[in-house]
Amino acid sequence: MTPTSTSALQALDAAALDAADPLARFRDRFLEPEGDPVVAYLDGNSLGRPLAATAERLGEFTRGEWGQRLIRAWDERWMDEPVRLGDRLAEVVLGAAHGQTIVADSTSVMIYKLVRAALDAQSGAGRDEIVIDRENFPTDRFLVEGIAAERGATIRWISPDPDTGVRPADVEAVVGPRTAVVLLSHVAYRSGFIADAPAITQAVHRAGALVVWDLCHSAGSVQLELDAWGVDLAVGCTYKYLNGGPGSPAFGYVRRGLQDRLRQPLWGWMGAADPFGMTESYAPAAGIRQFITGTPPILAMQPLAGMVELIAEAGGMEAVRAKSVLLTEFAAALAARDLAAFGVELASPRDPAERGSHITLNHPRFREVTAMLWERGVIPDFRPPHGLRVGLSPLSTSFAEVEAGIAAIRDALAELA
């Protein structure tokens, strides 16, 4: 934090924070809604805003690679795209070397593939337990329930403090000789808590198990060092802080040393050794490609490809994270000043080092408040029972927007009081 930003933060001065923000110029790269004005977009942690270049890029792709090259583009470029884009994402965002990341499927499908692959690889060693926490995102919990039912595995539940999240000691308390795999979110979708991924990964490894990290709320918001942390497997979505667009494909990371040991359960032709050999039965491709199943969504990868380059241009994840910390600090400080009198409580860690790029505020009337705010062009989201999430996307959110958003929450609460 520069001295100017520190004093602007202390003074809660949005204009000064924006003026001192080295990333402010990137806001113009995002499409501004026309007609129906958006006063404050505070939901980039659910769906990131589109880059203006995305509209151009999709048009060019349609007219060029797709329109001109037609089916030939598969041989010329598209077959390699899931790995090529995965490698670039790994470089700029994930802290991972090449050859370990693909872009494919939805997050849910990728979680299924990786968790089941990890469980199956461990079952010969008498390991039949999957560890997950009760605060994890529903799709993660549901998938684990399904996999456990399908494979006859047992679920060991962690019950963390909902306002923070899973700590290394929580994991150490449940892992043991029967643990096959542990599935956790790195940044918790509700509280925004950042789990200590290096320490937890080590704890899981000491127990002889594998870890799968869900990076949906981390990718593009916090610094990641998957290789250095010794992570086994990871998945994440690309439509939040990576601005890939609604339903853009997920990414999956499989540590190189595990790639030959694991066999994912959805055997499709695009993950086979010889897709166009039309072979009689399945033999997996070498390396990370075997984790692909069907035809990769090339069109839907285009916005993500542009956003990864924008992050690189902005100075990488260190610069993005520095702004994210300032944004959440500012939002939390404004909430303490302006909303506490209405009984609003922070349901996220107070320490920015333990927090991703959103904060959750609790109040019994936040369901109604969120509906009022959406009408007024202020867009956070609501997560039951009474959490209002303020998601701050470092490259597209200004401090003035945060200020306008918190003021609108205050006004709505005052009207309801």
Ligand SMILES: Cc1ncc(COP(=O)(O)O)c(C=O)c1O
């Ligand atoms: C932690 C987490 N995992 C998974 C998902 C979503 O998975 P999918 O893209 O398959 O809907 C989300 C958000 O929707 C999420 O926050």
Ligand SMILES: Nc1c(O)cccc1C(=O)C[C@H](N)C(=O)O
């Ligand atoms: N994936 C979403 C969707 O398809 C519709 C609405 C919201 C979402 C989300 O991303 C929710 C988000 N993962 C969450 O943390 O709640």
